[in-house]
Amino acid sequence: xxxxxxxxxxxxxxxxxxxxxxxxxxxxxxxxxxxVDECAAHTxxxxxxxxxxxxxxxxxxxxxxxxxxxxxxxxxxxxxxxPVECPGPLPDNLAxxxxxxxxxxxxxxxxxxxxxxxxxxxxxxxxxxxxPSSKPVSKTEGRS
Numbered sequence: 001x002x003x004x005x006x007x008x009x010x011x012x013x014x015x016x017x018x019x020x021x022x023x024x025x026x027x028x029x030x031x032x033x034x035x036v037d038e039c040a041a042h043t044x045x046x047x048x049x050x051x052x053x054x055x056x057x058x059x060x061x062x063x064x065x066x067x068x069x070x071x072x073x074x075x076x077x078x079x080x081x082x083p084v085e086c087p088g089p090l091p092d093n094l095a096x097x098x099x100x101x102x103x104x105x106x107x108x109x110x111x112x113x114x115x116x117x118x119x120x121x122x123x124x125x126x127x128x129x130x131x132p133s134s135k136p137v138s139k140t141e142g143r144s
Contacts, residue, residue, distance in 0.1 A: 052103045069087065086116070091118070
């Protein structure tokens with residue numbers, strides 16, 4: 001076998017292995033997150049897998065350990081709820097009735113062991129009111 005043939009075979013094998021590893025890494029994160037209701041509806045396929053679940057921290061359910069080293073709460077969807085436990089570090093603005101995305105592992109059909117909590121800042125998504133000072137002024141305005 002010639003040297004050039006060995007290089008072609010080696011390059012092909014390397015490309016296939018790299019492609020396969022990239023596929024494995026990407027396949028678990030193709031969908032950014034599930035809602036609590038989607039997770040509850042398809043629990044069987046997510047148990048033991050890494051998931052990101054979006055929902056609202058239910059009122060009265062947030063318990064943060066001293067030193068912000070751990071949080072436990074109920075993630076609320078439209079029709080379903082999911083208990084969550086997540087070790088720190090915790091976001092500074094984590095609060096009840098806040099929309100969050102929790103990344104972790106679904107241990108059982110009814111429990112998410114979180115690794116990371118991402119909070120959403122609602123004020124970023126609210127539309128602003130136009131004020132008179134922010135209105136663009138044309139060059140001809142105010143002239144008579």
